[in-house]
Amino acid sequence: MAQSINRSISAQESNLQELSREDQCHLESRYECPICIYWLNEPVLTSCGHRFCRKCITSWLRKENACPVDNKPLSMESDIFPDNFTRREILQIKKPCPNATSGCLTNISPVEMDAHVLICEFRRRSTAISCYFARCGCNFSTTSQEALEAHVRNEMGFHLELLLETFVKSNGSSRDFRGLEAESHLWDAPTKANGSTTPNPDLMRAMYERIVVLEQKQQEHSVKMDKLREQLSKMCSQTEMQAKYSDGVIVWQIGQFQSKVKAMSANPNIMFYSGETFTSPHGYKFCARINISPKVRDFLGLHVHMMQSENDYHLDWPFNGRIRISMIHPENFSESQTDTIMSKPEILAFHRPTQEGVSPRGFGFLEYASIPDIERRGFIVRDTLTIKIQINIV
Numbered sequence: 001m002a003q004s005i006n007r008s009i010s011a012q013e014s015n016l017q018e019l020s021r022e023d024q025c026h027l028e029s030r031y032e033c034p035i036c037i038y039w040l041n042e043p044v045l046t047s048c049g050h051r052f053c054r055k056c057i058t059s060w061l062r063k064e065n066a067c068p069v070d071n072k073p074l075s076m077e078s079d080i081f082p083d084n085f086t087r088r089e090i091l092q093i094k095k096p097c098p099n100a101t102s103g104c105l106t107n108i109s110p111v112e113m114d115a116h117v118l119i120c121e122f123r124r125r126s127t128a129i130s131c132y133f134a135r136c137g138c139n140f141s142t143t144s145q146e147a148l149e150a151h152v153r154n155e156m157g158f159h160l161e162l163l164l165e166t167f168v169k170s171n172g173s174s175r176d177f178r179g180l181e182a183e184s185h186l187w188d189a190p191t192k193a194n195g196s197t198t199p200n201p202d203l204m205r206a207m208y209e210r211i212v213v214l215e216q217k218q219q220e221h222s223v224k225m226d227k228l229r230e231q232l233s234k235m236c237s238q239t240e241m242q243a244k245y246s247d248g249v250i251v252w253q254i255g256q257f258q259s260k261v262k263a264m265s266a267n268p269n270i271m272f273y274s275g276e277t278f279t280s281p282h283g284y285k286f287c288a289r290i291n292i293s294p295k296v297r298d299f300l301g302l303h304v305h306m307m308q309s310e311n312d313y314h315l316d317w318p319f320n321g322r323i324r325i326s327m328i329h330p331e332n333f334s335e336s337q338t339d340t341i342m343s344k345p346e347i348l349a350f351h352r353p354t355q356e357g358v359s360p361r362g363f364g365f366l367e368y369a370s371i372p373d374i375e376r377r378g379f380i381v382r383d384t385l386t387i388k389i390q391i392n393i394v
Helices: 002-024 054-063 084-092 110-119 145-154 156-171 177-182 200-244 257-266 371-376
Strands: 043-046 051-053 080-082 249-254 285-292 299-307 321-328 337-342 358-370 385-393
Touching: 043 054, 043 084, 051 054, 054 080, 084 110, 145 156, 156 200, 249 285, 257 285, 285 358, 285 385, 299 321, 299 371, 299 385, 321 358, 337 358, 358 371
Parallel strands: none
Antiparallel strands: 043 051, 043 080, 249 385, 285 299, 299 358, 321 337, 321 385
């Protein structure tokens, strides 16, 4: 029932849109709203000199704060003014009702036309065209052949369901499909506006072939999805295995370094994290983070973070160990910069993580290295900076 009501409303809206298009052919540009492309309804004038329907521009400014025509900033409180002069001009324009040929003598302004057409006692009463699948249970009807064709295109899945339901109820799932074609009276399509009819066997064959094609595509998609899930599972397993057997070493190649620096400089809340590592297959889990120093904007900050893992319950806390951080020079290893830090039990960053994923507390350097300096010294090659972090339990 709900589908039937919705389809009736759609047909009614289609008729109104046809009447609107007829009316719009004579619409002058100065009376046209740039947003809805229709007659100005309760026109307002902006401070930048453009006219809109009041509802259209109000709805627009809830999402945007600029004029949709020239993109100049607009405020609903100070830049929008009622255009009563244009409103009076439009109200003075009188147009005959679209149902004048049926006897309606009303002349009314364009902005009031839609409301009048809905209640006009001379509304056009064209012969309703039912859906081709009416005998299968589709209740859609319209007075427009174009609307009917659009309905058939858009409701393919719904019609397939109706077709299958009727097939099972009328013939049983064990009967041969050709037997259904023999009972062509069940599938007779209604006569079209030009007097032609749709051959029933061809309709049934086309629908049957469509069902087969859809089933094949569904099977293909299912196989592809299974393969993708399998590949993803393997990749996750490999990443986890590499992290567990890396002996607490992270070799972090920070690619697209310049774009990352620009992003972090523009927004201090942006940070970049390395991959994860374990001190041993059943040991502590760590990762590293870089960000722009909050004190000296051209310095890079670097911190090490503990991560929650399935091993935490049997490990000794807080973590007690040594963290060695090296900025690797890609051409001359002797130029590499190495720093060593020791854990301290009173620092919360080394306590057992209390939340899933990365611990919010890190330990390291607020001002690890000057960005201009590492660029000048040749640490950046092919827009990549390499940092090695080695973690050992003491």
